[in-house]
């Protein structure tokens with residue numbers, strides 16, 4: 484299936500969807516999304532009911548946020564948005580994608596596990612108690628974007 488990538492989405496639409504989906508972290512404003520979209524390092528995959536946004540730097544991508552409207556969940560959209568973000572990151576030279584997820588976010592953790600992400604670290608108490616949610620650790624997850632068996636990219640820093 485073709486990944487849902489629609490870069491023409493507006494900052495205001497992203498802010499509305501983000502606010503509807505997230506309590507933790509706090510909702511991001513349209514101005515914050517506009518600044519992110521203006522940055523050349525930003526990657527975005529979007530559909531009318533969801534989006535994934537990340538950035539690429541120095542051969543590594545970071546997923547900053549992934550949101551699917553409640554009414555559109557469990558239909559494979561989150562998985563497709565994540566795959567589209569991975570493809571966009573790989574096409575920009577990223578060899579790995581990293582992200583943080585709250586330890587108590589079982590839906591997202593199940594999605595990332597099913598997509599092949601493994602635990603790379605943990606930040607104790609990273610998410611502070613907010614809006615009725617208890618404090619939670621952040622789990623750092625990572626996935627290689629390199630095809631198995633592919634030759635490693637030349638690294639000028641390595642010895």
Ligand SMILES: CC(C)(COP(=O)(O)OP(=O)(O)OC[C@H]1O[C@@H](n2cnc3c(N)ncnc32)[C@H](O)[C@@H]1OP(=O)(O)O)[C@@H](O)C(=O)NCCC(=O)NCCS
Nearest residue numbers: 549550551556557558559560561562584590591593594597
């Ligand atoms: C996490 C989120 C993006 C998943 O989006 P989604 O479109 O419902 O996910 P998908 O339908 O693509 O699910 C893919 C797989 O993830 C897992 N999964 C998704 N939601 C799940 C849930 N509530 N419980 C258990 N597993 C779940 C399943 O393995 C699922 O495959 P299956 O439906 O074939 O069993 C969505 O729940 C969401 O927006 N949550 C709030 C925001 C958030 O937590 N974002 C992540 C921040 S790190």
